[in-house]
Amino acid sequence: MNAQLDSFETALLTRLREHVDQEPDASRRFSRPRLLLGAAATVAAAVVMVVVIPGLGTTTAYSVQEGNSGTITVEVNRLEDAKGLEAELAKYGVRADITYLPDRQECAPGRYTPVDRRLSGMQVSMGENQLRVTLPPGTVRDDEIFVMAVSGGAIPPSTEPPHDGITDEGGFGGWTDFDVTAGPVQPCMATTNPVD
Amino acid sequence: MDSVEGVAAIGRDPSALEAFYREHVEAVQSFVARRVDGYEDAADLTAEVFLAAMHASRGYRGDGAAPRAWLYGIARRVVANHHRSTARARRAADRIDARELLDEDAADRIVARIDSERAAREIYRSLAALPERQRSVVELVAVDGLSLTEAAAALGISAGNARVRYHRARRQLATVLTHSLPETPLEVTL
Numbered sequence: 197m198n199a200q201l202d203s204f205e206t207a208l209l210t211r212l213r214e215h216v217d218q219e220p221d222a223s224r225r226f227s228r229p230r231l232l233l234g235a236a237a238t239v240a241a242a243v244v245m246v247v248v249i250p251g252l253g254t255t256t257a258y259s260v261q262e263g264n265s266g267t268i269t270v271e272v273n274r275l276e277d278a279k280g281l282e283a284e285l286a287k288y289g290v291r292a293d294i295t296y297l298p299d300r301q302e303c304a305p306g307r308y309t310p311v312d313r314r315l316s317g318m319q320v321s322m323g324e325n326q327l328r329v330t331l332p333p334g335t336v337r338d339d340e341i342f343v344m345a346v347s348g349g350a351i352p353p354s355t356e357p358p359h360d361g362i363t364d365e366g367g368f369g370g371w372t373d374f375d376v377t378a379g380p381v382q383p384c385m386a387t388t389n390p391v392d
Numbered sequence: 393m394d395s396v397e398g399v400a401a402i403g404r405d406p407s408a409l410e411a412f413y414r415e416h417v418e419a420v421q422s423f424v425a426r427r428v429d430g431y432e433d434a435a436d437l438t439a440e441v442f443l444a445a446m447h448a449s450r451g452y453r454g455d456g457a458a459p460r461a462w463l464y465g466i467a468r469r470v471v472a473n474h475h476r477s478t479a480r481a482r483r484a485a486d487r488i489d490a491r492e493l494l495d496e497d498a499a500d501r502i503v504a505r506i507d508s509e510r511a512a513r514e515i516y517r518s519l520a521a522l523p524e525r526q527r528s529v530v531e532l533v534a535v536d537g538l539s540l541t542e543a544a545a546a547l548g549i550s551a552g553n554a555r556v557r558y559h560r561a562r563r564q565l566a567t568v569l570t571h572s573l574p575e576t577p578l579e580v581t582l
Contacts (some may be wrong), residue, residue: 201494202497202498203415203416203419203495203496203497203498203500204493204494204498204499204501204502205498206489207493208435208438208442208488208490208493209410209414209417210415210440211411211439211444211488211490211493212409212413212439212443212446212488213406213409213410214486215443215446216403216404216405216406216409319487328477334537337470
């Protein structure tokens, strides 16, 4: 137990406590424990490696909703129909460039220039089986484009018999790059990630 | 001491989070310092490890890994992802930009911690040539001092599997790391 925290540790604890209140509860519906969930919980507008859990039992690839405050929430259950999601976002006044890539592939960096302002509140949350994007009002202005590229694939569970009560249930590994740009957005030049 | 219920609640209960954080923040910072040598990266990764743990906590049942081993398993993947990300933007949104929370004294303490973990960091880097399945086990044993049983729990694999991976890695690294990898790591029953 570290009872005495220094200034950084105290400030970080304060920020983490704030995050508890912001944590979406998307995973409540999906209680199956997975072992690969720890890689990234909630990530910023950035190029990051993430872990998502595959969508089981979901019927639509994506959904877009706008709350009373004007916040737009995108839920992606399967990496399918990127153009359909773009069209759906356009109905909500958001121009988007969505790219889904095969597992272990990434878009080469530099295909767009991010806007030079802080995108407060924009986030991507990784629930146990879906990718959720939150766009507060004003995040993507009329002359701007929301860019998101995602790749991922299932990691099969271990074929070894359970031992010591521990089983490797597998999961889903993925990558995403998302941000807002004033344009233009170049086509995604896919590169293979040599992970593992 | 963590309870299963307490760990499982850290994503939704600030009090549970604080108790868990106080219990493990020093260990997480040392874990990170054994892998990165930039104090700002270390600060950010510490935040990311706890964020990831908060998110994963709902699935914690306590029947596999003890809290520290569970947290190390998460931390290991967070740090590995950090190394894989080549164009990691530092724009803020939901992610905590922890480096902004550093003052001079706190930064000095992190730098000192990083300096003290230099030897462990060299071992960590020397494992890069190993296949991921072997590296994950060796890393937790040789760099972090976990037993094979604890490393297995952290990685969600059987102890037997961990033992096989460890010994295969030990043979592969014989010319490099014989002095660093004990033949049979200390076993601790969880």
